[in-house]
Amino acid sequence: MTTTMRKLEYFEDELDASPLGREILAVIRRHMDEVTQLVNHNRTVTVAWQRNHGPGFLTSAMDSGFDANTAVRKEIDGVSLERLLLRMADALQQSGSRELAATIGRYASPALVAARECVSLADLFTRIRAGGLAGGAV
Secondary structure, three states: OOHHHHHHHHHHHHHOOOHHHHHHHHHHHHHHHHHHHHHHHOHHHHHHHHHOOHHHHHHHHHHHOOOOOOOOOOEEOOEEHHHHHHHHHHHHHHHOOHHHHHHHHHHHHHHHHHHHHOOOHHHHHHHHHOOOOOOOOO
8 A cells, every 4th residue: 555545544534533524524525526627627726726836735734644743834935825725715616516616615714724723734633633723613
């Protein structure tokens, strides 16, 4: 089994450990195929993802998942993680389904709080198990 697959299984197990985590996992599963399709095949979404360093932020988040001492990068080449999230939310709401747009509308605020407050994915998982994020609990 590859390291990436082990990480994904670990992340799923972490989310599955609490009611809020299970809700988040269900949302991810419901929209993953559509988001992947848009990132790979819709110009508006692809450009937002690439210009705002989506691949770099994703790698940083994956790397921080196992180790609370490995921080998620908050900025890459002058682009903040919050900016990536805002630009992607805008592109996905413009280009995706109505259901995806509504889901982004519901979860954008907690996602921005997490980007601002959480140091690592391990930190995020701890907060999810505790029931939410200050200022943006789902």
